[in-house]
Amino acid sequence: MSTEQNSAIQPDFEKEGGLLPAIAQDEITGEVLMLAWMNKEAWETTLSTGQAVYYSRSRKRLWPKGESSGHVQLVKSIRLDCDKDVILLGIEQIGRAACHTGRRTCFHKRVHNDQLIDEGEILFNPDEVYHSK
Amino acid sequence: MSTEQNSAIQPDFEKEGGLLPAIAQDEITGEVLMLAWMNKEAWETTLSTGQAVYYSRSRKRLWPKGESSGHVQLVKSIRLDCDKDVILLGIEQIGRAACHTGRRTCFHKRVHNDQLIDEGEILFNPDEVYHSK
Numbered sequence: 001m002s003t004e005q006n007s008a009i010q011p012d013f014e015k016e017g018g019l020l021p022a023i024a025q026d027e028i029t030g031e032v033l034m035l036a037w038m039n040k041e042a043w044e045t046t047l048s049t050g051q052a053v054y055y056s057r058s059r060k061r062l063w064p065k066g067e068s069s070g071h072v073q074l075v076k077s078i079r080l081d082c083d084k085d086v087i088l089l090g091i092e093q094i095g096r097a098a099c100h101t102g103r104r105t106c107f108h109k110r111v112h113n114d115q116l117i118d119e120g121e122i123l124f125n126p127d128e129v130y131h132s133k
Numbered sequence: 134m135s136t137e138q139n140s141a142i143q144p145d146f147e148k149e150g151g152l153l154p155a156i157a158q159d160e161i162t163g164e165v166l167m168l169a170w171m172n173k174e175a176w177e178t179t180l181s182t183g184q185a186v187y188y189s190r191s192r193k194r195l196w197p198k199g200e201s202s203g204h205v206q207l208v209k210s211i212r213l214d215c216d217k218d219v220i221l222l223g224i225e226q227i228g229r230a231a232c233h234t235g236r237r238t239c240f241h242k243r244v245h246n247d248q249l250i251d252e253g254e255i256l257f258n259p260d261e262v263y264h265s266k
Contacts, residue, residue: 006247021154021168030163035154035219047244080249081239082232086168088240099215106214107221111180114139116213 012084013040020085024052024065024098027076027090033098034106036063038087050075052089069129071095097123100130145217146173153218157185157198157231160209160223166231167239169196171220183208185222202262204228230256233263 011020022038025031036054038046042062045053049064052073056063066072077090099106103120110117144153155171158164169187171179175195178186182197185206189196199205210223232239235255242249 008247009244009249023156023165023168025163025165030158030165032156032158032163032165032221035156035214078244079240080242080244081168082234082236082241083239084242086239088165101215103215106216106219107212108215109213109217111142111211111213114141116142 009080010040010084011038011043011080011087013043015083015085019055019057020087022052022054022087022089024073024089024091024093027092031105032107033091033093033104036065043087046075046089047078052091065098066094069095069100069124071097071129073098095124100126102126102129142213143173144171144176144213144220146176148216148218152188152190153220155185155187155220155222157206157222157224157226160225164238165240166224166226166237169198176220179208179222180211185224198231199227202228202233202257204230204262206231228257233259235259235262 018039019037021035023035024033026033037057039055042053042055052065052075054063054065072094073091075089075091079088097104102122102124104123108118108120110119151172152170154168156168157166159166170190172188175186175188185198185208187196187198205227206224208222208224212221230237235257236253241251241253243252
């Protein structure tokens, strides 16, 4: 992946006040694993490192995915939508689980009639991964 | 799908100022077709009709997907993420193409080195679909 910050490929950060939604999808299986946010710096760091780096709106700083857990996302492809204001990353999820709950995908709450059903195996113990270091 | 507006399944519209990102994914193939936005009314209308209804930020009104083109999205599954502030719809795209450019997916701009490459067959003529009525 090029490290040059080429304007031709840059999303339209101006339009959305500097923060765009970025979807992480498993490059092979097509599973949608999470949605987070990117500012220009997160985008450029993602391009230059080849690993997904988001912007944490709560912590107000760059968030290299996996910085605590080690569960980084290796970027295999990058696509923009027709308006260039949404980013779609095709990734390989190291450690299998993208969600801080230990599940494979953050989208583990399925609407079933009038209930939300939690689905998906818990692949790691969040207490061990996030608080044992 | 239940038409009851049950609070147990409701996304956290409060947290994000009333507008949440909603990803439309082909229920069978896993292709991510588009991302749009939902407010509470769009969410409830999607639940009650079984077809994707978004909120158009530019037009500032509900946007039943396919209202002009006829290319509606039949909702097959609904998932929320761990924070309940992102919606993932598993859909069947009527007319094959979700994008207003006539392509299957809005995510047709692939980053390749320092270029954005437009991919994907154009499945309908936008001029005919949007302006001939």
